[in-house]
Amino acid sequence: xxxxxxxxxxxxxxxxxxxxxxxxxxxxxxxxxxxxxxxxxxxxxxxxxxxxxxxxxxxxxxxxxxxxxxxxxxxxxxxxxxxxxxxxxxxxxxxxxxxxxxxxxxxxxxxxxxxxxxxxxxxxxxxxxxxxxxxxxxxxxxxxxxxxxxxxxxxxxxxxxxxxxxxxxxxxxxxxxxxxxxxxxxxxxxxxxxxxxxxxxxxxxxxxxxxxxxxxxxxxxxxxxxxxxxxxxxxxxxxxxxxxxxxxxxxxxxxxxxxxxxxxxxxxxxxxxxxxxxxxxxxxxxxxxxxxxxxxxxxxxxxxxxxxxxxxxxxxxxxxxxxxxxxxxxxxxxxxxxxxxxxxxxxxxxxxxxxxxxxxxxxxxxxxxxxxxxxxxxxxxxxxxxxxxxxxxxxxxxxxxxxxxxxxxxxxxxxxxxxxxxxxxxxxxxxxxxxxxxxxxxxxxxxxxxxxxxxxxxxxxxxxxxxxxxxxxxxxxxxxxxxxxxxxxxxxxxxxxxxxxxxxxxxxxxxxxxxxxxxxxxxxxxxxxxxxxxxxxxxxxxxxxxxxxxxxxxxxxxxxxxxxxxxxxxxxxxxxxxxxxxxxxxxxxxxxxxxxxxxxxxxxxxxxxxxxxxxxxxxxxxxxxxx
Amino acid sequence: xxxxxxxxxxxxxxxxxxxxxxxxxxxxxxxxxxxxxxxxxxxxxxxxxxxxxxxxxxxxxxxxxxxxxxxxxxxxxxxxxxxxxxxxxxxxxxxxxxxxxxxxxxxxxxxxxxxxxxxxxxxxxxxxxxxxxxxxxxxxxxxxxxxxxxxxxxxxxxxxxxxxxxxxxxxxxxxxxxxxxxxxxxxxxxxxxxxxxxxxxxxxxxxxxxxxxxxxxxxxxxxxxxxxxxxxxxxxxxxxxxxxxxxxxxxxxxxxxxxxxxxxxxxxxxxxxxxxxxxxxxxxxxxxxxxxxxxxxxxxxxxxxx
Numbered sequence: 001x002x003x004x005x006x007x008x009x010x011x012x013x014x015x016x017x018x019x020x021x022x023x024x025x026x027x028x029x030x031x032x033x034x035x036x037x038x039x040x041x042x043x044x045x046x047x048x049x050x051x052x053x054x055x056x057x058x059x060x061x062x063x064x065x066x067x068x069x070x071x072x073x074x075x076x077x078x079x080x081x082x083x084x085x086x087x088x089x090x091x092x093x094x095x096x097x098x099x100x101x102x103x104x105x106x107x108x109x110x111x112x113x114x115x116x117x118x119x120x121x122x123x124x125x126x127x128x129x130x131x132x133x134x135x136x137x138x139x140x141x142x143x144x145x146x147x148x149x150x151x152x153x154x155x156x157x158x159x160x161x162x163x164x165x166x167x168x169x170x171x172x173x174x175x176x177x178x179x180x181x182x183x184x185x186x187x188x189x190x191x192x193x194x195x196x197x198x199x200x201x202x203x204x205x206x207x208x209x210x211x212x213x214x215x216x217x218x219x220x221x222x223x224x225x226x227x228x229x230x231x232x233x234x235x236x237x238x239x240x241x242x243x244x245x246x247x248x249x250x251x252x253x254x255x256x257x258x259x260x261x262x263x264x265x266x267x268x269x270x271x272x273x274x275x276x277x278x279x280x281x282x283x284x285x286x287x288x289x290x291x292x293x294x295x296x297x298x299x300x301x302x303x304x305x306x307x308x309x310x311x312x313x314x315x316x317x318x319x320x321x322x323x324x325x326x327x328x329x330x331x332x333x334x335x336x337x338x339x340x341x342x343x344x345x346x347x348x349x350x351x352x353x354x355x356x357x358x359x360x361x362x363x364x365x366x367x368x369x370x371x372x373x374x375x376x377x378x379x380x381x382x383x384x385x386x387x388x389x390x391x392x393x394x395x396x397x398x399x400x401x402x403x404x405x406x407x408x409x410x411x412x413x414x415x416x417x418x419x420x421x422x423x424x425x426x427x428x429x430x431x432x433x434x435x436x437x438x439x440x441x442x443x444x445x446x447x448x449x450x451x452x453x454x455x456x457x458x459x460x461x462x463x464x465x466x467x468x469x470x471x472x473x474x475x476x477x478x479x480x481x482x483x484x485x486x487x488x489x490x491x492x493x494x495x496x497x498x499x500x501x502x503x504x505x506x507x508x509x510x511x512x513x514x515x516x517x518x519x520x521x522x523x524x525x526x527x528x529x530x531x532x533x534x535x536x537x538x539x540x541x542x543x544x545x546x547x548x549x550x551x552x553x554x555x556x557x558x559x560x561x562x563x564x565x566x567x568x569x570x571x572x573x574x575x576x577x578x579x580x581x582x583x584x585x586x587x588x589x590x591x592x593x594x595x596x597x598x599x600x601x602x603x604x605x606x607x608x609x610x611x612x613x614x615x616x617x618x619x620x621x622x623x624x625x626x627x
Numbered sequence: 628x629x630x631x632x633x634x635x636x637x638x639x640x641x642x643x644x645x646x647x648x649x650x651x652x653x654x655x656x657x658x659x660x661x662x663x664x665x666x667x668x669x670x671x672x673x674x675x676x677x678x679x680x681x682x683x684x685x686x687x688x689x690x691x692x693x694x695x696x697x698x699x700x701x702x703x704x705x706x707x708x709x710x711x712x713x714x715x716x717x718x719x720x721x722x723x724x725x726x727x728x729x730x731x732x733x734x735x736x737x738x739x740x741x742x743x744x745x746x747x748x749x750x751x752x753x754x755x756x757x758x759x760x761x762x763x764x765x766x767x768x769x770x771x772x773x774x775x776x777x778x779x780x781x782x783x784x785x786x787x788x789x790x791x792x793x794x795x796x797x798x799x800x801x802x803x804x805x806x807x808x809x810x811x812x813x814x815x816x817x818x819x820x821x822x823x824x825x826x827x828x829x830x831x832x833x834x835x836x837x838x839x840x841x842x843x844x845x846x847x848x849x850x851x852x853x854x855x856x857x858x859x860x861x862x863x864x865x866x867x868x869x870x871x872x873x874x875x876x877x878x879x880x881x882x883x884x885x886x887x888x889x890x891x892x893x894x895x896x897x898x899x900x901x902x903x904x905x906x907x908x909x910x911x912x913x914x915x916x917x918x919x920x921x922x923x924x925x926x927x928x929x930x931x932x933x
Contacts (some may be wrong), residue, residue, distance in 0.1 A: 078836055116839035123837075128830040133852050133927055143838040178928045194838060 023094065024051040025202055025234050026075065031089035031104065033067070033074050033258075043087070043452060045070050045258045049380050052202060057228065057235040059249035059266070061242065061281070063502040064473075067258035068238045072204045075103055075236070076121050093118065096201065117147045120195035122209035128186035130179035136163075137175030140194050147198045150416045162193040165230075175219035184366075185216035189223070196227060203228070206238045213529060215593075218573040221247055242285040243575030246270060247582060254278050284504040286532030287575045297359065297537050298505035299514045312357035312517050313539055318392040319353040320490045320523045321377070321410070326350045326386035328369075328376045332597060344597045346372040347383070348547035349606040355492060357517060359524040359582065361538030361555065363531060363570070367596060370527045374493040377525075378410055379403075391490065408438050411484035415496035417476035421468040424528045427454075427479050428464025432485040433627040453482040456510060456519075463529040474505035481512065485520070510537055531574050535559055540615070543567045546596050546624045551610065553616030563618040565626045594624045628924065630932055635920050639836030640911055646909040649741040650902050651695050655688075667708075679783045699906065705899035707753050708880055709892070714903045717888070722907075724794050725877075725884035728807065729869040737862055744819025744858075749846055751824060759816060766813030775879040792881035803880040807873055811865045818861045822854035829853070855926050863919035 009030050009447045033045040044069040052058045060068045073079040075091055092101040095118060103111065115121075123129045140159035144150055150158060154174065163171035166189040179187055194202055194319050205224065209217035225248060228235050237248055245252055245266065252269040254262040254277065262275040273279045283301060291298060296309035328347040348370045355395060363369045375381040377388055377397055387396045395402040411434075414420040421430055431450045435441055441449055451461030457478040469477055477497065494513065498506045505528045510533060511577060516522060528534050532554075534541060541559060542552040543566065551564040576582075598604060609617035660681035663670070670678070678684075684689050698704070704714035747759040782802060783791040789797045825830065827850050835849040872886030885904065892900040924931040 076837065081833065081836060112839050112841065114838075114839070115837055121837045123830060123834070125830050129834045131831040131835070131849055131853070132847075139834075142840065146841075147837055178932070180929045181932075191834070194834070198839075271713060600803055 005226045023053075025054050025094050026050070026052040026236070027090075028071070028075065028091045029092075031071065031074060031091060032087045033070055033084055034087050035078065035084050041085070043258065044084075045074070048089070048255070048258075048260055050253055050260070052234045052236050054201075054234055055228075055232055055268070057237055057248055058253060059237045059239060059245045059251070060253045060255060061239055061245055063240055063254035063281075063504065064470055065253040065257065068255050069206050070257070072121065072236065072238050075204060076113075076115060076119055077103060077106070078121070079107060093202070100381055113366065116143050116198035116200065117609060118200055119202045119204065120198060120200035121204040121206065121236070122188070122191050122195050122208045124210050126184050126191055126211060129191055130187055133326075135176050135178060136182070136190050136209060139558050140190070140197050141196045143194055145306070151212075159193075159196065162197045163190070163573075165196070165227065166190070166193045167219075168459065185212055185220065188212060188216075188220055192220070192224065193229070196231065199231060202234045204236045204238070204385065205518075207337075208237075209244060210241070211415050214531070214575075215569060215573040217244075218575070221575070224248070241575070242282060242503070242577040246577045246579045247575045249579075254281070270577070270579055280504060282577070284507045286503075286507070286530070286536060287577055288532040288535055288559070288571065289576075290532075292534050293556065295554065295556055297514065297539060298331070299511040299553070300536060302511065307309055307511075310514060310518055310520060314356040314521070317356065319355050319389075320358075320391060321354045321525070322389040323353070323373075323377065324351050324387040324389075326373065326376055326388065327384045328372050328381055329384055342597050342599050345369075345547045345604055346381075346596060347376055348604055350386075350544075350547075350549055352542055352552060354523045354525055356490065356523055357521045358540070359517065359526050359538045361534035361541040362525060362527045362544060363529065363534055364544035365529060365542060365593060367593065368515060368544040369596065370544045373544070374412070374495050374525060374527050377493065378406065378412060380412075385533070392432045404438075408434075408487045410493060410537045411487060411489040411493045413480050413484050413492060413497040414476070415499050417473050417480055417500065418468075420475055420480055423468050426464065426531065427466050427468065427471070431464070431479065431483045431486050434483065438487050439560070440487065449486070450482075453485055456485065456516065457482045472505075474501055474509060477501060477509055478512065481509075481516070485516065487521075489522065491523045493523060493525045493527065496529065498533060499528065499530065506533070513537065531571060543570065543627070547593065547608070548604070548606065548619065548621060548623055550619040550626075553613065557613055557616045561613075563612050563616070566623075631924055631931060632921065635917055635924070640918060642913050643910070646906065647696060650906040650909070651692055652843055653898075653902055653905060670887075679863065704903045707892075707900050708897045709895045709923075714899050718885070718903055718907060721872075721883060721885045721888045724882060725870065725886065727803055727868065727874040727885060728876075728882065729798065731776065731804035732808035732811060732869060733862070733866055735804065736812035740812035740815025741809075741819045741858060743812070743816040745823055745846065745851065747816065747820040747828065748823030748850075748854075751827075759820075763813040763816045763841065766809045767817075769809065771806055771873070772875045773878050774809065775802070775876060776847070778802050778806060779879070792879075794883055803882055804875055806879075807869065807876050811869070814865065815861060819854065819858050823850060824855045826850050826854040850870075852926060856923060859919055859922045859926070863915045863922075867915045868914075870911045871908050 020274070028048060028586045030049040031048040031050075032043060034041040034043045036215045048067070048071055050058070050060070050071070060071065062068045068086060070079065073082060073084065074086055079376050080087070084357060086104045089104055091105050092100050094100050096469070101110070124501055130136070137156055140162055141152070141155035144154070144158045145154040160171050161174055163174055168174055168186060169191050172248060173184060174182075174197070182190065192208070208224070209220050212220060221244065226233065239245060249266045252264060252266050253260055254269070254275070258275050262269065262273065262278045268279065270282065272284060286300070296311050298309040299307045301307065327349060330344040330346060332342050350369075350373055352360060362373065364370045376383040387394060388397065390405060393402070393405065395406050421427070428447070429451050431453055432446050434444050434451055449466070450464050454461050454463050457600070459475060459478055459482070468479070471479065498509050501509060513524065514537060517524065524537070526534060528535055540553060541555045542549050543558065543564065544550070545566045551558055551567045553564065558567060559571065562571055604623065605621050607619070607621035610620045612618050639668075662682065662684050663675050666675045666678040683694050702715050706712065707714055707717050710717065718916045743759045743762070747756040750756050751825050779791050779802065789802055795800060832845060832849050840849065872888040872889065874883045874890055876882065877884045877886040878890070887901065889904055891897070892904065
């Protein structure tokens, strides 16, 4: 079933001290898993075969619901605690003492002894995977004490060594800190330190970088790769991201609806996918640089055809939205009497304009202020200074009249399609609400309009009587788009609107947004961390860093010829879904983004941007140590 | 931690001001003339006037309040309208029996309730869980006075093992503290179970298992401590309620506590005592809330360090 792998990175499937045997470290065969559903059981994984050889990296890819995470949980038998059950199949593991054990049948106490020294796992959610009430040092030392029999002081030493190994600066000091005092990237390093502290022979990583920013993701991926070589372990890497697969995998297993649909060496899978599903998965992956040299945005290919570029910007007339020197800061209270301990400079002198029918991509990493910018425009956060103009009308001061104008002309689509629809209201009611609020229509005309809007987002009028829980994530996001369109806005702020969706659904929703722009001439402020998606949709791009725009200009200029150091770093960190262009050689960059919180007497430097090309401006003053 | 404590203690001040205002306003908000009420229905005009002057009720309100605060701080709470004893003495006599009974009841019921809740949470869906839930539903729904009477009938009247009532030595604590604690234990068990079940589904509990931590340690070190916050909240509330004195239990067991004092004071319209009791109960709650906040900080470093 498995095909021999040819490692594109030149690594072989063996490492020192281990015979280059063909015997897999882990050999999963016929694995079938079910979960209880009411009185019955639902089979979520069927007949999965999977081999991991010593020293090798196997990526399991698939979209949500493909059963990839459940398969990983079954191998560690943490599945038992999640309510799942292995109904059939084997998972034979070669233990350190050269005996083998069927993990699918082993008693839980035996599995407990193996978890740590033989098999360890890193999870997707760094923010919640560490115990909030225990010090980091103790959480690492606990595993060391359990499996290596070290005493408290020695275990602490080992914990410090592990923190150094995962390149956490000032390791000794970090031991006594609590998880909430660390950033997401640092927490994920701590998780990796815990997983590696017992020198496992197999590390299972379940979407370990999905919740992280691209530059942090690049750091963590390189770190895992380096540690794998240092320690000579095998890696079972679970991900939905083909870019990450191309960066890290030797072999790939593609899963869909609980079954393996294709497997092969990473080069083979990317160059010559055999299955239609794999081809579609690869086609849906946005590749940064695929529109290089083209000025206009272009929807994702559908059914293999590259759609035409779209030219929707109206250059004449006033911009839909003008933002001038917008400032939003948050006071941080601390101390005895709630004195201000400093300010978070979330948005610092941000200026830009969006023309009718234009899409401005606002990119940057978490905490850079891109969402606060969007929220400040709609006054969901309160800006401290700056001017906001809608079609030439100043709406900076929120009077009842300007508020009405603002709430109608600008709409928002949020990231989480599950949280942004009221679960107790029908889809139709949610979409009709803005129509009624703004008194655009009355009576039966409202229903007709709701059906029309649902048609526009590709759902059909019959959806109006459904409830959100009956819809998939992609369908819900379409409903959110329909609701945003209901008040006939001229600008839609899409805040990470496609980030929570699977790749294939993501490209569909992006194409929908672009089609609506073509048809209705609506403008978008497209806030995203995903550079490859932004490349597809945006006419112009603004890059934010520490609350300031560091670079803004035509999309092709900013992404193709980035002038600011931060833009360059951001683009370099984006994984390229092509194993032939793997970037392991790049040095490990351990720098962390500085905090946007500053003392009152230490405001950040602000200066006008400098023109470097047609409509292309760059910050030339120092922001967070970068030019 | 010191800054945290100082902040919490300072935060109490406005609450205490509100409480004292309420207790102060209590007598003045009653319908009719407080001086006439305090002097009694048979008093003459002159007597009422004398009371008014002696209480300072002829002065402006803010002066009255200042006097009230000064006297309260000095422990001068006036005299009981019923017995003529100083209110501080009356309340002092009744406070200790209620406090000891509360401590006895809370002590056993918290330990048993939390233990039952953890067992139910760990063995979710199995017989241990179901049994403990049957017990807790019974504990909550069984009327305390009826349970008390049944216990007296069995252990005091029939078996002569324990006294029927009153406060005489440790043996007299057993029946009332058990009766009082049953409902508390049941509520604590329910709270602990639901908090425990919620925390048991957290990612960091999965992380602990991933490390190969033995199950006993997963329960106590990784789950229990994180589940404590709602349990502490509930325990604090229960403690506050019990400290007010249980009218039912103290009546059934002839217990000389604050609950019965309150009933008697209300029956006799002994306003100075009622006023002092309001102040005391409010103060107790404020104090317990402070204690609960401190316990939060001990359990959760995020509260302590931010």
